[in-house]
Structure formats: structure tokens, C-alpha cells
Amino acid sequence: MKFTLSWLKDHLDTDASVDEIAETLTDLGLEVEEISNPADRLKDFTLGYVKHAEKHPDADKLRICKVDTDEGEMQIICGAPNAREGITVVVCKPGMYIPGLDITIGVGKIRGVESYGMMASERELELSEEHDGIIELPSGAVGDKFVDWLAENDPSKVDTVIEIAITPNRPDALGIYGIARDLAARGLGTLKVKDYAPVDGSFSCPINVSIDEDTLDGCPHFTGRLIKGVTNGPSPQWLQDRLTAIGLRPISKLVDITNFFTYDQNRPLHVFDADKVVGDLRVHRATGGEVLMALDDKEYTLVAGQMVISDDNGAESIAGIMGGLATGVTENTVDVFLESAFWDHIQIALAGRALKVNSDARYRFERGVDPEFTLEGLELATLMILDLCGGEASDVVVAGQAPNHARAYKLDAARVQSLVGMDIPEAEQRQTLTHLGFRLEGNQAHVPSWRPDVQGSADLVEEVARIASLTKLVGKPLPRITDGIPKPVMTPQQRRQQMARRTCAALGYNEVVSYTFIDQPSAAMFGGGTDTTMLANPISSEMSHLRPALLPGLLQAAARNQARGYMDLALFEVGPAFHGGEPGEQHNLITGLLVGRNGPKDVHGESRSIDVFDAKADIEAVLAAIGAPAKVQVLRGAQAWWHPGRHGKICLGPKKVMGVFGELHPKVLSEMGIKGDAVAFTIWPDEIPMPRKSGASRGALNQSDLQAVERDFAFVVDDSVEALTLVNAAGGADKALIKEVRVFDEFIGGSLGEGKKSLAITVRLQPTDKTLKEKDIEAVSEKIVAKVTKATGGTLRG
Amino acid sequence: MDDLKSKYLSQIANAADENALETIRVAAVGKKGEVALKMRELGKMTPEQRQEAGPALNALKNEINSAIMAKKAGLADAALDERLRTEWLDVTLPTRARRTGTLHPVSQAQEELTAIFAELGFSVAEGPRIDTDWYNFDALNIPGHHPARAEMDTFYMHRAEGDDRPPHVLRTHTSPVQIRSMEKMGAPLRIICPGGVYRADYDQTHTPMFHQVEGLALDTDISMANLKWTLEEFVKAFFEVDNVELRFRASHFPFTEPSAEVDIRCSWKDGTLKIGEGDDWMEILGSGMVHPKVIAAGGIDPDVYQGFAFGIGIDRLAMLKYGIPDLRAFFDSDLRWLRHYGFQCLDMPSLHGGLSR
Secondary structure, eight states: OEEEHHHHHHHEEOOOOHHHHHHHHHHHTOOEEEEEOHHHHHTTOEEEEEEEEEEOTTOSSOEEEEEEETTEEEEEEEOOTTOOTTOEEEEEOTTOEETTTTEEOOEEEETTEEEESEEOOTGGGTSOSOOSSOOOBSSOOTTOBHHHHHHHHOGGGGOOEEEEOOOTTOGGGGSHHHHHHHHHHHTSSEEOOOOOOOOOOSSOOSSOEEEOGGGTTTOOEEEEEEEESOOOOSOOHHHHHHHHHTTOOOOOHHHHHHHHHHHHHSOOOEEEEGGGOOSOEEEEEOOSOOEEEBTTSOEEEOOTTOEEEEETTEEEEETTTEEBSTTOOOTTOOSEEEEEEEOOHHHHHHHHHHHTOOOHHHHHHHHOOOGGGHHHHHHHHHHHHHHHHOOEEOOOEEEEOOOOOOOEEEOOHHHHHHHHOSOOOHHHHHHHHHHTTOEEETTEEEOOTTOTTOOSHHHHHHHHHHHHOGGGOOOOOOOOSSSSSOOOOOOHHHHHHHHHHHHHHHTTOEEOOOOSEEOHHHHHHTTOOSGGGBBSSOSSGGGOEEOSOSHHHHHHHHHHHHHTTOOOEEEEEEEEEESSSSTTOEEEEEEEEEESBSSSOOTTSOOOBOOHHHHHHHHHHHHHHTTOOSOOEEEOOOOTTEEEEEEEEEESSTTOEEEEEEEEOHHHHHHTTOOSOEEEEEEOGGGSOOOOOOOSOOOOOOOOOSOOEEEEEEEEEETTSOHHHHHHHHHTTOTTTEEEEEEEEEEESGGGOTTEEEEEEEEEEOOSSSOOOHHHHHHHHHHHHHHHHHHHOOEEOO | OHHHHHHHHHHHHHOOSHHHHHHHHHHHHSTTSHHHHHHHGGGGSOHHHHHHHHHHHHHHHHHHHHHHHHHHHHHHHHHHHHHHHHOOOOTTSOOOOOOOOBBOHHHHHHHHHHHHHHHTTOEEOOOOSEEOHHHHTGGGTOOTTOHHHHHTTOEEBOOOTTOOSOOOEEOSSSTHHHHHHHHHHOSSEEEEEEEEEEOSOOBTTBOSEEEEEEEEEEESSOOHHHHHHHHHHHHHHHHTOSOOOEEEEEEEETTEEEEEEEEEEEEEETTEEEETOSSEEEEEEEEEEEOHHHHHHTTOOTTTOEEEEEEEEHHHHHHHHHTOOOGGGGGTOOHHHHHHHOBOTTOOOBTTTBSOO
């Protein structure tokens, strides 16, 4: 919303400076976005007097002018046809910036003759489009500042323009009068209330208006009148200047007057060329399919139920949004029908959105105009039309009546203070509301018709606080909930995520946060990409589906980094993935991805391709860090994006999967554009049971003084036998005595023959009551061999 | 006996290595060594002679043994010195590579603000990223026709044909968690709700996903003055400055009344932002007293309970605090960016140890 300072002063009697006004507006909730003053860019220009002018010796159209300025006589070469002796001009001296040309003028030689600066046209100073000649002033002395001359003789040219942001709750501030009312309530001046006398019609209006019964809820009130014998044409300069200053294009008197009231009073109006209206006007609902060429030269097809104004020829105006071209006014309009109607904000919003029409009228009606101002708006506009265009006004035609907006809410002065936390005396609260147009009856505040946003006592609090100024609010400590030391606030799951993040970072992974939506093919590759997780309005096809897993995003990130020349990557993410489109159909994941080598090639020869055991080591570390049970099963059969033979699910039983690690399927890697090897792990942190916590105590430590003994065994087994089976069998041979079983060697093929392998283990025996003798060790060794043989079919290697 | 002594001491002194020394030891003080043989002769001596020769022989034996020990140590030292002389390494060579991981600034900032609000008794609440339009809009006093809905650039979920419910949304703010938390926990209540939110907007300063933290405090007597204090304390603690000036500006949000946008005093010099000084104001958050309709939507009696709510962009906070220029880079996963703006695993923010290094 833009307005000029002088326009504001039409409604507000104030001495406040522009800065004060701007600060106050922002503080009141009418946030100032921009202040621009044309005087700023013109402040250096001064007046000069052309003492002498003669033709340039080498150019027919140029003149050499001797110009008196505040810095003495200057020679300026000028090509303007009106550059001549004896005129007062605006001088731009060398070194000055010319806004309309976007250059800094200097000293130049034009066809061999020196020229010091220039004399400006209106366009060159951005005052108008006028460029037929240089500015010729009827008054003013040499050396006067041009802005001072303008302020005195043409003030609208140096009128400050203020632009404010209007929050959706303040339609009243979409009129300059409403802005003035707010400032006056704050005490920054006095609101000017203008009296006017309604115009008595001298004849009855030949165009009648009716509202269909089923349309009264959308258009409860419609007023209009004919004004015959008007003369349309360009508006007077003051009106053109105002509209131009706020960014509107002056069109003609009749149109400019409607625009004037749209901004002056938040009262959109419409003018029909009465000679093009056939019969009466009827406000009704579209049956659907009506086609209308609107004033923006676009064709709109109405949908059944939308409101429309028709005459005998059919639809002529998209009600409350935009008039039709066929009945629009032109320069030649003689008889005009002026419309001022009240439209329901919801219906206008829905129709505007459906038809995709933006107009000042729609913008205002959908936020809410003053329902009590319909007739007044018509009268004020009539007066201005008669004033500017002449003519004769008819009686007013009225259909329907202003909707009942009357409502009152209790002003609880104590509650206001309790909510805001500011000491605002009741008398001040009442005064504030009165200034804003509320009517107080006891403690009931009756809401003014222009404030549709006030819908309860809480809104009264806001008004009082806003006018009192929140800037003055002084902070008061928020009391503690409990005395003493605050309790921890994070849930165990939140702690797990934090620990997982920090463990991954400790393991050398870089955390990424990627968009939770990805492209359909990538989502589909990882078990998603169906319609249930599809966005209805994605911003691009790259972000069309919610991610079913974190891996696709990580792989895309890895590919992007590889394209930048970073081939070895360790990335992780902790965040939600989606298995459906309903609220809550999301689950947290912790995923790490290793790509390439474990490090660059080095002098120690330790650079190698990453492999599945890197991923396994890391998933085990993260699981341990977040408190997962140590005793797990490693099963196969995870999803298709893993290498079928080189992955494992870390489980607590076949259905309780805590995580997966492994190599990624080569096809997935090539689809995602990954170069080199890639392994990954994923953890479902919510699947990990919470430890049964019984206090922070660790339990007793049992440290035996007796010496532990280690013995090595090597077994020959079928190559499909899994090491964990063998280890578990060996460990089960004597659970009391065997502390640990470690695999330390695997040897496949060779002398063992096809399909066989050797697994070597170290078994650590920890006696608890007496030192182990050789025969004890022999006994347990036999048990180990027997158990392993039974479980794996293997034999002790000779 | 002196001969013996000088003979062996000189042999020991000249011994070239441990083997030679052992030979000398056996020859001198071994079981059949010269000193031992001499000792055997003691029996044949008179008591007087014995009294003189015995201690002398013992002394000789001790002296030779000591000399051998000393020589042994000397030889070992010499051998070690010799070995060390050959063991020279170029220690300017690089080490074995070890990866350094990092945490994302969003995670770090989230932990920082959690630490601060925990101190004030706020717990951390969470909610779904996909939500119903009731939780995201209606319950927050944003009815279907409200212009704020259109202005929010909402992402909608696809609706299967025949499913006539209004489409679910990707939450446009963390405010729905207010409602869910009120329903679940009742009042009094103090929560923060950090998390990802979505707006269909992508340009220089907007990304379709970003992070917010919502704060909500409900009790019988909480005022906007308490809100201001809470935010002042938060901003001071988060930006780790002693003083900060906040400006509350009246504004409008459908879910709070009165509503205020909050600006922070700051200065911009040479592209560097300084919080708490200077002549500029920067908008950092929106806040207000929770609208009675919102409290009622959460199942709490608005005639009894009142309180404040605020919403801050976490990414924006991180950008301001850590001088990160571009929001879009947060989600680009560029390794160079992750390393430069990321945090060490042990940079755990706490109020007692400090939030940042």
C-alpha cells in the first residue's frame, strides 16, 4: 500500500516529520517498507537563466547558450528546440547525476565547442515523460534550488511516497483515511472529518438494479446511480500526480476517480458506460460457461455459482472483481452508471482465486471493506464526478441493505494488563478504543464497521497494546516451573539421535541435511515413489515425492560431490523418511554412506577401497553408542538395493531389524551415477528397545585374580558356513569358562579343496575358582571341537 | 692376587662384546674359575692366612662381578646407541589418513537452543511433517478462505480419487505441534518444537524446506512482558553477547493476539553482522500471545490459561551466528561447505561450557 505525505495530510492534521510518521506506522503494525522522496534526487539542481543563445557553427540544431548560474556564467551546448535567450532553466552542472539518463554529466566538447553540463527536460529529471524541450520556468531566480521552486509552485512533484505492508487483518488500512485514523489514535495528529451533503437526484435512475434471492449472501447491498452529460477526458494534474506517485497509471477522469476512492477510503467502485448497458442490471450467480472480456483485455469463463452482474445482453462484470470491457467507460462516455456495492469477502476470495484475476477491487473485497460505507462512497464519488466531469445525477437506486455487522465484546481492563504485561490504565484503554472508532457502553466495546478482523475480546487487547506501543514493553522474568535445578528435557529418542549424530561425526562422517522430497525414479528405486507419497504441487520434478529412505538423497549428494572432484566420501544423515501420506506415516532413520577409498593414497600404503566391513564396523559403533543390545543376529534378505550376497541385517530375532549394512547393488550405484565402490548402513533407531533402566548403577565388577588362558583352533568347514555360527557354537561349549571367542583367520580353497574353508578362532578361558590345569584345558577343548563339529559339520584342522 | 685382579679387570675393560665378557666371567668367577680355585685353597691355609685371604678373595670376586655388570651395561648402551644411529625416519612424512567428520549447522544450532530453553524449563516436542489442514491451519485460527493460506505457499499431498478429505499438507510451520502438544500434555505447558517445515518457494533467500523452532508457554499468568524477557534472554545466550536490544513491533498472525514481530539491534559492516550494536534493526522472529481460539483448539480453557508463542528460523539463526551467507547451500551437501561450516563431534553445546568455541 502506497500513499504520499500530502495525501495523508488530506486526512490528518499533523506537524510530524516523515521520519516520525514512518517510525510510528511501523510501531503500529503498518510496517514501512520504503520511503522515497523525489526531492532527494533533485536536491542538487539549481535554476539558471539563458543570457544569450546562438547557433552552433557546425550544427544546425544545436545552440551555444551562455547561462547564468550560481557559479557564474557557463557555456552549455543544447539541442532542445526551445533553448533560447531569456528563459529560466534547470541547470545540471558537471559532476551531477542525471536520474532520467542514469549518467553523471561532465564537461564535453560537442562538435568542437566546449559544453559545461546541461539544461534538463522533465523526463531527464524523472518528473514526467515530457521530453520535447528543456524545462522553462515561469518564475525563480538564478541559483535557487529547483526543489524549493517545486515545493512552492508544484508541490506534488516533491511529495514523499511511503509504502507500507498491510497484514491481512487490516483492510481498513488499505484506505489512506484508515491509516490517518491509526496515527491519530496514537496522538500523531488529528483526524480531519469532512462533512458532505448527499447529492439530490434530479431525475429517477433509468437503470434499475436487482439482486437474486440466492445471491443476497454474497451481495447484500448494491447502490448505484446514473450521471448524465459528463465530459470524460484526462484528469486534472493533481489527481494524475497522486495516482502516478503511488504507481497507478492515470486513464481518464471517471476511471481515476474510482481508483482515487479505492485508495483514499478503501472503497472500490465501478463505472459503466450507461449507453452500453441494455436494460437493467441484475446481480446473480453464474450458471457456468458465461464468457466475459474483462477490463484487463482477458477473457474469463465463469464457473457456476460465481457472482456476476448482467444486463439484458448477458454478463457484463465479474462482480466485485473486475468490470467488463463492453460496458467500460471511454473518453467519449457521456452517461455513466456508478456502482458502489458490498461483496462477501469469502466469495470474492474464492472466485478471484478460481479465475486467477488480480485487481485492486478483489484485493480489498476479499480482505473486507466497510459495509456501512457503501452509500457514502457512492455519494462522495458522485460529488467528485460532478465536480470534475460535470453532468447531472439521478436518484440513487438501492438493492438489498447493508449487512448487520453489529457486535460488541467485553473490555476487561485487568485482563488486558495481565496479557500484555504493561501498565495501561483503564481510561487510556477506553480512549484508545474510542479513537479507533469503537463505541463503549459500560464495558462493552462496539466494533466499528470497518474492522472485520475484531472478533473477540482478545482483539481488543491487541488494539490497546498496539496503540500503547509494544516498543515500550519491558521484559519481566518468566518464573521457573520448579524451584531448584531443572530436570533434563530430552526424550530418550532425542538423546539417541544426538548420540548417533555425534558418533557418526566421530567416525569421520560429514552430516548432511537434504530435502525430504526427491524425484520419482529415485524414490521408486528405494521402495517409494507411489502416489501416496506424491506432492500435489511440487516445485519441480526433482522434488516430487517424499523420500522413502535417506539413501537416495545421500547417493545424490555423493554424486554431486564426485562431479566436483571429491571421489572419497563419508556422508550421513539423521532424519525422517516416509512410508505413507498420512500424518505420522514417517519414521526416523540414521544412514551412513561410504564411497570410494578409505583415504587418499599414502606413504604407508594403507589406502584401500572401502568394503562391507567398514560399514559393519561403523554400524556396530553407532548401535553401541545409542544403547542397542550387543547380542544380535546377522541375517540376510534385506531390500533389493543391497548387494544380495554382501549385506547383513542386524536383528534381535527375524522380525526385529535394528539396522542393515552392506555393499549397495551395482545397478543402483550406476543409476545414481556413483563412481567407485559404495557401502552404507541404515539404523531404525525407534526399533531399538529401550534399556531396562534401574538407576545409574553399573552393577558389581567381577575381576578374577586367576590367569586367563588362550587357545587357538582351526576348523575346516564348508565355505557356506558362517563364522558367527561357528563362534556361537564354540562359545556355547562352556559358558562359564569361555570369556570370548575371536575369529582371527579365514582361508578358502587351496589345499583344502573346492567348497571348503578354514576358520581359525582364539578362545579365551577365564577360570573363576581355581587355576586351570592342562587337563581342564584339554577337557574344554574337546567340548569346543565337539560343539563346533555338531553345529557346522566341520573338522579340526590337523 | 693383585695380578689376578689387574689381569681380569683389564680383560673386562677390553671385552668387545657380551660373549667375550661371559667367557671372562666363567674364567674368573665361574664355578671352576680362577677365583673359585683360589677359594678352594683356603682350606689348606692356616687360620691366620685364611683370615686375611678369605675377605680379600671375596672382595676380588665382587669387584670383578661389578666390573662385568658395568661393562655389560656399557656395551648394551653402546649397542643401543649404534642401533638408534641407524634408525632415522623422515618424520616430515604425512601420517596415515584419518577422516574428520562434522555435524551440520542446523543440528548444532538446534542443540544450542535446546540447551538454552531447557534451562528455562522448556521440553522438546515433535510432530509429523505431513499434517492435516486442520492442525496446520484451522486449529491455528486460519480458516479456509483466510488470505494467509494463499500467502503461505503450501505444499499439498496428492489425494487419491474418491478420497474427498481436504488434502494433507507438508506443514508450513512448526505451529501444529503446539496443538498436538496441548492435546497430549494439557496446561501448564512449556515446549519448544524444532523441525523441518515447507513452503513452495525457491529463490535467493528461500528454500522449499527449512527449519523452525516453535516456542509455547502456557500458564495462568504469563504475559507478553514474560515473552519479551524470554526472547531477550534467549537471544543473549544464543548469540553469546552481554547485551541485546529487541524491538517489538505490532504485527498480525492469525494464531496470536496481540502479535509482534521482533527486530534485533545490529550493525552491518563490510558484510559482517554484529548483534547488539549499531543502528540497524533486523527482523528475527514472529511472536505473540496465543489466540484464545488456538488454546481452545488444543483442548485447554482459554479463560483460565494464557501464554505466549514464538517461531524462529533455525537456519536463519545459524546463518546470523556463524556468518553463513547462503541458505540454499544448507541443503546442497557440498563437502567443502560441510567441512567449513560443520562442527566437531565433541563441540557439544552446553550452558556451563559455552555454546560455541
